[in-house]
Amino acid sequence: MSPLFNKPKIKGTVVLMPKNVLDFNAITSVASGGVTDNAKNIFDTVTDLAGGAIDSVTSFLGRNISLQLISATQTDASGNGKLGSETYLDSHLPPLPTLGARQDAFSINFEWDAASGIPGAFYIKNFRTDEFFLVSVTLEDIPNYGTLNFVCNSWIYNFNNSGKKKRIFFVNDTYLPSATPAPLLKYRKEELEALRGDGTGKRQEYDRIYDYDLYNDLGDPDGGDPRPILGGSVIYPYPRRVRSGRERTKTDPNSEKPGPIYVPRDENFGHLKSSDFLMYGIKSLSQDVLPLLKSAIFELKVTSSEFSNFDDVRSLYEGGIKLPTDILSKISPLPALKEIFRTDGENFLQFPLPHVIQVKRSEWMTDDEFAREVIAGVNPNIIRLLQEFPPKSSLDPSLYGDQTSTITKEQLEINMGGVTVDEALGAKRLFILDYQDAFIPYLTRINSLPTSKAYATRTILFLKDDGTLKPLAIELSKPHPSGDNLGPVSKVVLPAIDGVDSTIWLLAKAHVIVNDSGYHQLMSHWLNTHAVMEPFAIATNRNLSVLHPVYKLLYPHYRDTININGLARQSLINAGGIIEQSFLPGKYSMEMSSAVYKNWVFTDQALPADLVKRGLAVEDPSAPHGLRLVIEDYPYAVDGLEIWDAIKSWVEEYVSFYYPTDVAVQQDTELQAWWKEAVEKGHADLKDKPWWPKMQTVEDLIKSCSIIIWTASALHAAVNFGQYPYGGYILNRPTLSRRFIPEPGTPEYDEMVTNYQKAYLKTITPKYETLIDLSVIEILSRHASDEIYLGQRDNPNWTTDSKALEAFKRFGSKLAEIEAKISAKNSDPSLRNRIGPVELPYTLLHRSSEEGLTFKGIPNSISI
Template sequence: MAEYKLEVTTGDMVNAGTFDHIFVTLIGTEGKSERTELDNEGVDFQTGMSVQSYFEYTLLSLGKLLLVRLEKDPLFVLPEDEWYCSKIVVTTPDGEVLLFPCYRWISRGERVELRGGRAMKTFEDDHPVLTDHRQKELIDKRSLYQWAITDPKLPHSSDFENVSDLPAEIAFSMSKLIEMLYAKRTSGAELMFKGLLGSTEQWDKIEDIKKIFWFKETSMSVYVIEHWKDDDFYGFQFLNATNPNLIERCSKLPPNFPVTEEMVKPSLAEGSSMQMEIMKGNIFLCDFKMMDGLPTKVHDGQTLHVTAGLCLFYMNPENQLKPIAIQLHQQPSEKNPIFLPSDSETDWLLAKMFIKNVDLMLHQLVYHFMRAHLLAEVFTIATLRSLPVIHPLYKLLIPHVRHTLQINTMARKSVLGPDGILHTSSLGWDGMMELMRRSLSELTYNSLCLPENITARGLESIPNFFYRDDGLKLWDLCEGNSEALLPSDSDVQKDTELQAWISEIFTHGFLENKASGFPASFNTVEEVTKFVTMVIFTVSAQHAAVNNGQFDFNSWVPNGSLLLRKPPPTTKGQSSMETVLETLPNVGETVKFAAMSWVLSEEYTDVVLLGTYPDERFDEPAPKQMIKDFQADLSCLSEAITKRNSELEVPYTYLNPDQIENSITI
């Protein structure tokens, strides 16, 4: 008799266990075992990563073990209770210990066949049983995960319309859903109690906005309230707040931005000139031309205004980045003056507010939603459709795409939908859609690759750019983690599943735009490494950079509002603080934006940090060591960032590895 020992692990999430009958069949190169129930005394499959040992006996050895088949049958007439099986470890008669990862829910009547933990590419399968299993898995997954085209000029999405339609393997945990609901209801209850929610009243004075939340603040949100008017803090935010993606070095003033030496001389170092500072590399520009001509929302019977402005910055000798000139529309005219720090306090403040308004809309719609959430959804669906669970790239990527479909399915209704919070912005629904279409048509591969992005914007040496400093270190670590698992160039070229994966991404994510520079296929390990690094960086570090600071910087709505009610000023010297209050959102709109920043920046207990691989999917020593090295490197980086931040007046925490999730879950 040949003895096989099975150690079966049940997951530790809520309701992972089952009272149903579980049957197992071992399939090897020399045959298969009997279908045998896994049954010990007492309750077998309890929640909490419980491990139960069983023995399977066969007359002869099954040869090389290929698959472990699991089946679940009902116990009496009890209601369905899906079982979450984490893994099965099999010890063969020869003493070989084999891992069979599962990490999925199993329903009644379902037959699940598990492959071993050693990563295998399609051309490495050496048995017809494995080849057939691989092909059937992909057929089933392509049937389950399908593309939907909601807008032909935007990245395609999954066809799941409701969260309830999602397979359990990619859905949130119950605890995460409960905590998200609690955060939403807590903020809403406080605002309702204060009579702020739904109020159409205008704020009487700026200080009243401090009363929105009594029980929610951070050290950074308090700092923002105290310093939001300061020019040096205003400039700092374009490097290290929620949208560090737009500013670039200015080597020559645009012809439609006629800033003169006389205008900016008071803002420059004594004895210097604008041309001298441009030559030194100290002049920077944010150009919001992408916003030009967008349709806008009708608000209280009036069409709102969105400014496609330009903002010029100067890095002074104290290494402070300050705005020195703002033009609120693309084409200069008498009714489009260039605002300066020497103008009246409220003129300058209004000009900065209108620039922050378009910056925030670009942040939310382009850099946060489209370039993080929507692209992550493309990466997710392509991974689930094109790569079997045994593929090394699937094993590497699945922790980074696990819950993206759920948060995006929710966001399409609660945040971006016609009734969502972003519909309250100055752009409105049509303007938001058009902005994202424009952005995708101009999106380039290099803009998503941080080293090339920083170089293209001329920001390699600008001081106090912590997003760049931390981001480049993280990019290098992700690159090393990706490269360690990838094959040779010849393997890349004959890996049909890998080629299908990148083809789906090119087609459904970048709409086959060859001018964008995105690859449609792979030829070398270097190409695969770069692309996989971009994917992992985008869904982890880049999302953290544009998401995690939203409450810090945006809960104080005067610092940056998605909605401004009055048109931008066309002449100087006509504004007052009353004009500022009339321009800001009303009370109800303000608290809605503040509450959104609370929910989107909340920390939840089931967070899975970058570098964490909670599922044991690799069975080889090399990738296991790679993961340990990656985690050690991330820990060292975290310590260095924490030490640096302790010496800063305004710390930058959003790319500290201990603040970065593995995937987009909020």
Template sequence: MSHKIYSIMVTTGDRFCAGTCSSVYVKLVGTDGESTRVKINSDQGLSRDSVTKGSPELVELEAESFLGITDDEWFCSSVVVKTPEGDEFLFPCHCWLSSSEKEVVREATAKLIFQETKTKSLAHREMQLRRCQQEFRWEVYAPGLPEMVESDNALALPPEVRFSFTKEAEFNLTLGSAFIPLKLNGLADNRDSWTNFHDLDQIFVDKKTKAYEYVQQHWLEDEFFGYQLLNGLNPMMIERCQTLPTNFPVTDDLVRSYLPSGSCLKTEMENGNVFLCDYKNLRSLVGKGNVINGQQQYLAAPLCLLYRNPEEKLLPVAIQLQQEPGEGNPIFLPSDSCDWTLAKIFVRNADFNEHELNYHLLRTHLIAEVFAMATVRHLPSAHPVFKLLSLHFRYTLQINIMARDQLMSLEGAITCICPQYTGIGYSGSLTLLKNAMDLLTYTSLCLPENIEARGLKEISTFYYRDDGLRLWDIIQTYVEGVLGFYYPSDDYVQRDSEVQLWIEDIFKKGFVEKQSSGIPQSFASVKELIKFITMVIFTVSGQHAAINNGQFDFGGWMPNFPSSLRQPAPTCKGETTESDILKTLPDVGTTVNTLAAVYVLSKKSTDHYQLGHYPEQLFVEKEPLERMEDFKRRLQVLSYDIKARNVGLPLPYTYLDPENIENSVAI
């Protein structure tokens, strides 16, 4: 009597050096038994009788070295098993195997912990979490800040979560192309002031974008100053002003000429036409600036009042550079000529610090790392939330380790936006991050609520809001469709001990157990879970793209985004000249090192997964696969609409076009 044979297809992943010379063996594990170990491509088959009654649960993969080559690693993408009856089962792997290891992978059907009925699958689930909790351990970065992965360097991470060869090679090549010419021509170490703006225009000539050139041409204009607070690098500071802060004594007499005839500040605030940017997080740092190349740097904590005129243009009308009002802290106005230009530069420097440390580093990179760590530590590969989120954390751990080692360390290997070249310095950076943690709330991370809280629902030409809210809705619909399939009722969420441990870890490690953050400590309903995961995906994809991708566009022209200032904020009016502005701006070396950094951080890698692109198949059920296709279609429509709108804009807003959004925080 002949045996009925299982056929097995093992796929090597599309990675550099993914193949192997080793002999690869496979074994099937079922409910009541397991097969013999069989070498791939051998004539021996896997008989039905030797496997199990019913469908296979697990696949065991093992490689044996060829001629004693022990470091010949193999990257297995997946295993597909076809039963004698013609049924196919997918076993996702997506990991590297060395000759000294065995890898056990389970069939792709997603299950919640209380749905596990097979002993071997449950044991595999528990084993996988134990291994991940050993490989990915928490470590304190600084007291009061989100915790991070414990790792001496990126190479200590498991190879599955590290950069691909392509990404690493491109990253190093981009670094070299940005920094080596600056070193060779002596600019990187030049401590002189810029003598004129024309000389500043001669660097990075071959790397300029159209947006860079637009910023260079319009940075002095008040209209553009207001525009980029909505659609520039940092659309997160501006909010509607309904009552003037008591420490910002702007009177009607000061701004009367900028308001409609017969109107006043109170009326315009009631009509929703007055807005405020308040950089109070920097207050405790004033007078504690960094020292760069032996020269003291200076910080301000400005308040900037803006008015939306009848032509719907958002214009700055008053700037106070320090938080305490007084004789030595004048309120600068658009009529103040060079004083006004210098005041706006101090605001842009304050925005640099808030952007890079609060909204970029903390609210995308560090929080994304917390989400990633909690996911790998508490959600096994069979969990539907793991499958939904896994590719949204691709490369996040490595890029964050590199950021801490090379950008946020006292001696960054990349001499750029590390403390060596910022006016705020290392100690000041940690202080600002801790100040920002007090304002890091669940509401502020949820775009619809954030826009509502800041009173920005009605203001026109706010493309970050328009594109972001549509993107949020698309993500939420996708998440709702997928999770609704696995969680048909709130009871399923409440019984899911793994997802409850997941959110508890996020609350403790990411938000340092601050009740004021509003971050849930547990989930009681499907609705709560959908909202939180929508926020996670939006944060690591769209929000990071909006905050990161335009760094060279808006920061490449240094006066628009200075990393440091070498003169203190003016304490009186009428004394500033263009020469004073050049003496205040960063020196040549600080400028070019910072510009090289923002260029590197804005450069898209060819090895990126565009939002909605999931080449590693993790789901097999029909419902989530259909939801995924719908997600892609809706993203394509959004992309088309954004491109159509941008045709009529002098400065297109492209950062939330899904084609320009990566699935994860990977740069």
């Protein structure tokens, strides 16, 4: 028989998912007009059409999808990898046990002989109208080789409607640029150029382009609600976000119009992940549900706008809020909100019981718990050692006067058990939670907002002999009524256990926590994790090929970050968004975070450096992790250092496989371009700071990658997943303060004497804003069912390098050991800061978790 009919074939299996009604964008379009009666049909529609979607897989056959192999070992006349013939899917395979939900497998057979070499990549074209999600491609019976795996995980759009650009995918091998097989060099460069784009035009849904832009889309200048553009100026520096290229506003040609947020298509996985439903829940809450709730409270007056007492607050978890059926009929149980909303005509917005009151109902009010949450709560990395007395300020005195603390030694020593301030300073037993400099420059403007009346706070804490902290004094400062430059008007409040003084002390603690809540949400959480990570994600996709070892190391730690940040700009941090509505800084929220970013230091994000900088640790080679903690029972630091060391050891081992010398780092063209762009474009406003690693040594690379992974995983987990467990009880973590502490001789003071609960509730977050806050932080504190945790990968074939796979397995084993250590520490009664009066074990840095609201779990990335 003629050799023409005997040409060898490579057998292939293509795994994909058709677009169907579960697509995130499809659901968004259903609800985009507001919550209507039709919204309740989403799940019915899914059920009705799921079978049809499965049956439709046969439509993928024929000449709808083509693949074309590219050789990694044989070249064409131009010196590029030899192309095979264009080949189409053959047949739909029976369900495979290894396939995930809704995945379908198809066979394909390529004509390919030994002379064609070993495939290293392939092109794919989609001639179908709808896009589909390409999961993986496996090639078998490759002459002189065996089997090859391609992990794809990418949306493939219609070839003609997306610029007639063929999509390319590479085998899961790992190559430095200089070690890339010569036949693949052109294709490696081609793919990076496609991801960079040309920096022009409005981005389309099908685009996969990563580029930089300013935060110029938070306000609505044409609607009379502008916000400062963040980034690109000395006044308002900021990390960059993904460029979308939307139309500019008429009022301000430098600002983009509000509207749908662009994210590169593969950052929005659509119907594939349940985390998309969580993110959609925030959007639906902001755009649809809260306006109806606001109407019900303030216009229809179906429920009081104020809590009447503490039991009234607790009713949120025991009975919810009752609304008329005509209101309920407009609010449907969307996927991400099904555990919050009930539409059975009985209750609405019945929240789960926050962890902080699950065991002890009232211990949140104690000084011990107040102090414990400073080092084991949701914002545990602000406290610092007090090294001088009285505390001073770094604010410009010509603008803000003398901001030196008015707290005296005598006031502190009342509750120090015979220890003097000087002795405590020398023994490193005094600490400070200081929000003076962060809030004073904005306080005049904040207090001019309709419902805001706040102080800037300083809190001094004392380390007791039993290892726990004790608050000694709270300083409450507000700007001078005749001008900020005259300095603050301050008063000092001391602990008290009975009478009106105990109520004043309780209110002073509330003002501290309001400062802390705002700073936590805007700086500790949003700025220091979400915002600062996006430039690294952009730079990685633009400059590091999927074949690059550092890409393979870092890519899992960017999962969903660009997507959730885009949603935040649309619903959370935008003008009039959820953060501005429910947290103290209001319309000045993002501007305040810009001021804090001025002093952000990349290298200080490493946990050891952070602890040393805050005076909470001293370098000691003989101590575990090379540090001696000043507060030995500091749960965030103790657990965090274990995680930090595990991350750094994994990175060090992995990086050493590919970079044996500093010269190898210096000569890696992609790596150098990546770092240069991350610094000079992604963090352009800080690019001239001397603290940036120069990326000239292996140690520079290890340090930088470790900080990125730590920030995206453990740091974010520590400041995010405790939000509802602690803050879901608004009495414990209020987000707004609406009045100053009443003065003697006023009706408010008299009420404070007789009814401390009413005085407290009239000071802190009211009902509507509480409902906003709780609804959002419950979603933010949840884990999706398909979350991927630190030390895990979504595909075991992420690399073909056996050494890397073995090292990664050791990393996972080490994290499992740390989990066991954390459990043991939480069972040790001598470690009182780990449990506290509320009897809530510190588990925020416990690596693994189940789905839901668990108060533990370290995802690989900032995925919510």
